[in-house]
Amino acid sequence: MSDNSIFDHFPEEMARLGVDLVVRGQNRASSKSHGDTIGQPCYRAHFDRDSPCPGCSVQEVIDFRRPGRWHVTQDRDGRTGYFEITVAPIVDDEGEVVELVEVIRDATIELTLQQQLIADSEELEADVENKGQELADLTRRTETLRDTLRDLRRDQAAMVHTEKMASVGRLAAGLTHEIHTPLGALISNLDLLKRSIERMAGSDDAGARKGQQEACEQLLDLQQLAADRIHSVARSLRMFAHLDRAAEEAYELHEGIDAALALLGHRTRDAIDVVRHYGELPPVRCRPDAMNQVFMTLLQNAVDAIEGSGRIEIVTRRESDDVVLEFRDSGRGIAREHLGQLFEPGFTTKGRGVGTGLGLAIAHRTIAAHHGSIGVDSTPGSGTTFTVRLPIGGPA
Amino acid sequence: MTQEGGTILVVDDEQMVTGNLELLLRMESTHEAVVFNRPEDAVAHLEQHEVDVVLSDFMMPGLNGLQLLNKAKELRPTASRLLLTGYADKDSAIKAINDVGLFYYLEKPWDNGDLLLILRNAVERSRLLRSLADRTGSLNDMREQIWKLLI
Structure with missing residues (x-):
């Protein structure tokens, strides 16, 4: 093939085979890779094997008279090489397959990349799935946290309320004392004033009336004292509770x-x-x-x-x-x-x-x-x- | 009940209270009121004079009502002890009744009619205790005289 072929300048390895798979011709790329292979079976010539390559579909090409393409793997230089084999039949006037044309293309890089891509995309898919689950987990946990926070806030509000009520209670105890003392005097004074006025009304004795009147004046002074005290307690309370500010x-x-x-x-x-x-x-x-x-x-x-x-x-x-x-x-x-x-x-x-x-x-x-x-x-x-x-x- | 008035020692740091009680006793009873705004002065008085009733406030600077009444119990054991308080605290009330042997526990504000009745009873009790003590004393005297005659 090399002497008269237009395929000599083709960069892939090419060979002309008989239907017995014996090499009858090769292009320059093939010679460069494998040396002179004429007369050798293709599997020995190209893949250094003693029997047809696994996955070889050349019989189908011959039987069905149409081109076929498959891959052959071979370990070269310590790593796995992938080779794309394309075989086309050459048919005579009677429809018989007389020869085969084989093109061998090194598809290692392409296939490795492809496999890498598949692996990567599978990994990515898995990742996405994981991330999705993580996200769902996170969302669930955020919700739980939010619930907990809401409960905490409610508890805290309840606690603050409890303390407020307790301090109101203590305040009330204090106020009870502070108000009861002047109130006691006030109520008692009122009672005495009432009795005194009744007595004055029923008495003709000027001296006795004078005595009662003096007592009433003293009682009124005490009344003033008691009322002022209650007022001042109320003022303290208002100031404390800051009701008007x-x-x-x-x-x-x-x-x-x-x-x-x-x-x-x-x-x-x-x-x-x-x-x-x-x-x-x-x-x-x-x-x-x-x-x-x-x-x-x-x-x-x-x-x-x-x-x-x-x-x-x-x-x-x-x-x-x-x-x-x-x-x-x-x-x-x-x-x-x-x-x-x-x-x-x-x-x-x-x-x-x-x-x-x-x-x-x-x-x-x-x-x-x-x-x-x-x-x-x-x-x-x-x-x-x-x-x-x-x-x-x-x-x- | 025909009864002569007694001597009531009134102690409260608030002048509005002692002033009122003094007038109450003068106008509405035959009791004699002796009033103090400082508990220490009340103790000094008790050291010198017999009284029928000690009526004390609870919360006072210097000496509180319980301490004062304890002192009164020691100095004048026959006097009836009353606590008049604006501090409605159950614990201090129970403590007062148990520790001091109160005749009565009163809360402010009080009712004058009730207070006068309680004071009359308190004076009567104190007098009965004193006359009992007197009679026990004279009984003992008589017993001693009899012994002397016999021996």
Whole structure:
């Protein structure tokens, strides 16, 4: 074939075979790869085999007189080579196959790439499936988390509500005492006034009437005293609860501390010396009702910490753009191992039914929401100091 | 009941309360009121004088009602002890009744009619205790005299 063939310049290996598969001619590419193969069976000539290659379909080409294409593998240079074999029949005038033309093309790179592609795409598909599952998992977990968060928020709201109710209860106990004393005097005075007036009406004795009148005047003075006291308690309460003010404003913190102290008067009057070392404080931007609750919590804890008699000191001062408030008590102090848990919700040393364990947790949250800080320093047996630091400009 | 008024020691840190009780006793009873706003002054008075009734507030600076009534029990054991409190705390009420041996526990605000009745009973009880003590004393005296005669 090489002497007279137009196929010599064709880059693939080509051969002319007899129907017995013996090579009758070859092009230049074939000669270059395999040397002179004329007279050898094609499987020996091209693939160095003693028998036809597995997958060889040459018989079909001969039987059906039409071209066929298949692949043959052969290990070359330590790796598997893939070869595309194309065989076309050459038919004479009677329709007999007289010769075969074989083209061998090295398809190793193509097939390797193809296989790689298939493997890659399979891997990709698997990946996509995995990712899909992961995504579904993630979505499910996000939903669970969202549910948990919602439950937590609800629980937290419930806890805050519980503490609010508890502090309302404590407040009510304090108010009961603060109001009952003047109220007792007031009701009794009224009764005496009524009796006195009846007696005056039924008496002709000028001297006796004069005596009754004097008593009435004294009773009215006492009445004034009692009414003023009730008024001042109500004012403290209003100031404490901040009923008539905006949610957030520039607030005189001393006002709030004084209101809380007034409401705790029934508990400090007995044996606790309350000392105020107030510095010059500018109004502080905050939520006064929340801040008053913090003061109440700290002062109530201070009172609770004192057994018998003792002392509560409140020290306030300005430090550049902050105000610093110290609440010191001479109470029993806090054990070192408890200091770390002090601001955790639910932690209490007061025993079941006494404290909710939320007072300081809420105080901590309130101060943090105002971009301030709250710290504690305690010596068991000699007292505790809570230090609150707040930016004057507020949380904004 | 025909009974002479007794001496009532009234202790409350609130002048509005002692002022009221003083007027109440003067206008509506034959009792004599001795009032103090500082519990320490009340103790000083008890050291010097016999009284029939001690009527005390609970929450006071210096000495609370329970401590004061305990002191009164020690100094004047026959005097009836009453607590008049605005602090409606069950624990302190129970403690007061058990520890101090209260004759009566009253809460503010009170009813004047009830208070006067309780005070009258308290004075009567205190007098009965004292006369019992007197009679026991004279009985002992008589017993001693009899012994002397016999020996």
